[in-house]
Amino acid sequence: MNTDNYGVYGSETKEFGGTFPVWKNIDNEGIEDNGGTFKVISSFATEYPTGTIIPTGAPVNLSGGILTILPTYEVTDIYAATVATVVKVKAAGVAKVPVAGNIVMLAPATVGTTGTAIAVSAVALADGKYELTVGAAAFGSGVALAVGDILVGATAAGSGKSILTVPTGLLRREVYIGAGATVATGASVFHGNILVDRIPPIPACVKSVLTMIKFTPE
Amino acid sequence: MNATGLNYHDLLQAAGVNQGNFQAFIDGYFATKYNTAMWDGFEFDAAPMLDYTYTQFQAELKLNVMATYVNPDSPAKMKSTEGFSELSGTIPTMKSALVRDSKEQRELMKMQMASGDATVNLAISQLYRTLDQLLGEHVNSISYQRNQMVSKGKLELLDANNPGGIKNITFSAQIPAANIVTKTSTAKWWTDTTRGTEGSASDPIADIEAEIQKMQDAGVSAITIEMDKLTLKATLGHTKVLAAIGYNLNPLVADATVAKAIASNLSYNQKVAAFQGLFEATLKVTDQIAAVETFDKTTMKPVSTQMRSFAANVVSLYPSGNIGKIKHVLPILPAQGFQGATARYFNGSLLMRTYSDINTNVQYFNTEQALLAVIDKPKYFHILNVL
Numbered sequence: 132m133n134t135d136n137y138g139v140y141g142s143e144t145k146e147f148g149g150t151f152p153v154w155k156n157i158d159n160e161g162i163e164d165n166g167g168t169f170k171v172i173s174s175f176a177t178e179y180p181t182g183t184i185i186p187t188g189a190p191v192n193l194s195g196g197i198l199t200i201l202p203t204y205e206v207t208d209i210y211a212a213t214v215a216t217v218v219k220v221k222a223a224g225v226a227k228v229p230v231a232g233n234i235v236m237l238a239p240a241t242v243g244t245t246g247t248a249i250a251v252s253a254v255a256l257a258d259g260k261y262e263l264t265v266g267a268a269a270f271g272s273g274v275a276l277a278v279g280d281i282l283v284g285a286t287a288a289g290s291g292k293s294i295l296t297v298p299t300g301l302l303r304r305e306v307y308i309g310a311g312a313t314v315a316t317g318a319s320v321f322h323g324n325i326l327v328d329r330i331p332p333i334p335a336c337v338k339s340v341l342t343m344i345k346f347t348p349e
Numbered sequence: 350m351n352a353t354g355l356n357y358h359d360l361l362q363a364a365g366v367n368q369g370n371f372q373a374f375i376d377g378y379f380a381t382k383y384n385t386a387m388w389d390g391f392e393f394d395a396a397p398m399l400d401y402t403y404t405q406f407q408a409e410l411k412l413n414v415m416a417t418y419v420n421p422d423s424p425a426k427m428k429s430t431e432g433f434s435e436l437s438g439t440i441p442t443m444k445s446a447l448v449r450d451s452k453e454q455r456e457l458m459k460m461q462m463a464s465g466d467a468t469v470n471l472a473i474s475q476l477y478r479t480l481d482q483l484l485g486e487h488v489n490s491i492s493y494q495r496n497q498m499v500s501k502g503k504l505e506l507l508d509a510n511n512p513g514g515i516k517n518i519t520f521s522a523q524i525p526a527a528n529i530v531t532k533t534s535t536a537k538w539w540t541d542t543t544r545g546t547e548g549s550a551s552d553p554i555a556d557i558e559a560e561i562q563k564m565q566d567a568g569v570s571a572i573t574i575e576m577d578k579l580t581l582k583a584t585l586g587h588t589k590v591l592a593a594i595g596y597n598l599n600p601l602v603a604d605a606t607v608a609k610a611i612a613s614n615l616s617y618n619q620k621v622a623a624f625q626g627l628f629e630a631t632l633k634v635t636d637q638i639a640a641v642e643t644f645d646k647t648t649m650k651p652v653s654t655q656m657r658s659f660a661a662n663v664v665s666l667y668p669s670g671n672i673g674k675i676k677h678v679l680p681i682l683p684a685q686g687f688q689g690a691t692a693r694y695f696n697g698s699l700l701m702r703t704y705s706d707i708n709t710n711v712q713y714f715n716t717e718q719a720l721l722a723v724i725d726k727p728k729y730f731h732i733l734n735v736l
Contacts, residue, residue, distance in 0.1 A: 349512070
């Protein structure tokens with residue numbers, strides 16, 4: 132079958148350049164060796180649909196040539212412990228778009244601390260926020276969420292769970308998943324100076340393990 | 350190998366520019382664009398300063414007293430001489446930076462393949478755009494300084510006009526407080542910020558005339574009135590102004606209503622000319638916009654916010670001609686052997702540095718400039734805040 136656009140009319144605009152800086156500085160030897168391919172559990176097309184943008188500065192774990200993203204979400208509205216069933220988080224600039232079935236927990240005090248994680252049962256997008264349906268008392272008995280709290284991906288649902296992965300660096304460059312992509316690679320920076328307000332939310336526990344990254348506010 | 354020639358990550362190298370001729374490149378391409386007299390009444394001080402504290406002698410109008418009529422056999426009383434006063438202050442430093450990495454480099458290479466333009470030409474054009482953006486930022490900053498000094502008598506660094514930089518610092522033009530008149534209550538030209546309701550006791554013509562009179566009493570004969578374009582536009586719609594223009598054009602009209610009707614039918618340019626004709630002064634209209642960049646944390650995108658460079662609802666009156674100097678500080682050049690290129694602009698006050706990181710293929714363009722537009726005759730400045 133001929134799939135060219137002979138006799139079909141239209142136009143499109145593609146933008147070049149016009150970037151804004153996110154990394155203020157990357158140390159000469161501050162990028163982890165080799166880089167890696169983004170982790171795929173089921174299928175690449177499902178987990179990284181066409182049009183996906185993994186933003187610069189996304190927290191990643193680079194291990195054995197595999198880059199695992201730690202999804203992080205900034206809470207925008209209060210989540211009352213016993214009443215609320217939906218957590219609202221900022222949609223812009225997230226490392227990974229949430230989908231039903233993702234498991235999240237409130238960012239623990241340290242990367243080794245465990246907590247209660249919950250599987251998101253539904254995700255909606257409204258007013259620039261993702262609304263994650265999690266149920267009441269989802270993050271443990273009496274645990275409420277305040278504006279600015281950060282949710283992170285977790286290993287499994289239930290109590291006593293850990294964060295999904297411990298980041299070893301932050302993504303060097305934005306990754307755009309175009310049509311036909313079957314694999315994506317990225318570089319992880321462990322030593323540099325980054326504009327923290329321009330990247331996905333980074334919880335304190337992650338900052339404390341990325342000791343050579345300077346997180347500079349606007 | 351059929352490689353594009355434009356594969357240096359160093360834009361200078363691609364454009365055929367090097368350490369030795371970067372200054373010549375800037376001098377050549379920007380010889381006239383920004384080196385013209387853009388800041389009315391201000392010119393760059395001939396000599397740069399060595400540190401950040403400036404002193405400026407306050408210019409006097411030098412009104413000589415008359416000789417004394419005496420008895421032919423008597424000597425005259427000796428006259429006093431006029432002293433001078435010195436103004437001093439501190440010069441702020443401003444910097445800008447652009448960064449260019451290998452992704453942009455590759456996009457440039459793609460553009461070259463698509464356009465078929467010569468490698469060097471495309472690189473020169475990219476280099477020109479990069480430098481132009483940086484120099485243009487400084488031009489806007491200097492214009493903003495000049496316009497704030499003239500319209501507010503000070504440059505205030507605030508979150509609104511200097512986001513991300515130092516804040517809550519004021520650089521004063523040292524205009525005497527008595528020369529700054531602020532209309533209050535019903536004497537304001539308008540009583541709302543949208544300039545929709547006129548103050549019942551407002552009289553723009555009389556207010557400007559009063560300031561002109563004060564200046565003439567102080568010995569200033571050539572006077573300039575300066576206003577922001579939007580303030581002038583609103584002023585030209587003020588009832589009292591329209592009536593004055595109407596009466597001026599036809600002194601025999603029956604009443605103010607008819608006078609207003611006459612003026613209302615004039616074109617904008619006719620109104621401006623008629624308005625200026627009401628005063629013993631030259632009208633200068635400033636129409637400049639500055640912008641600042643912030644980062645919107647909600648949308649995760651940079652935002653450019655525009656602002657009028659000359660303060661709104663202000664009428665500034667000052668002696669025509671030179672009103673000040675742009676004081677500037679000599680930048681310190683990098684040591685010889687610096688792995689990059691430098692150039693200077695704006696009487697040597699702006700230092701541009703470019704260098705590359707060979708490991709990350711990132712090229713940096715940095716600028717640094719310390720200057721301040723300093724009014725040298727503040728005692729003859731009058732500012733009328735009308736809202």
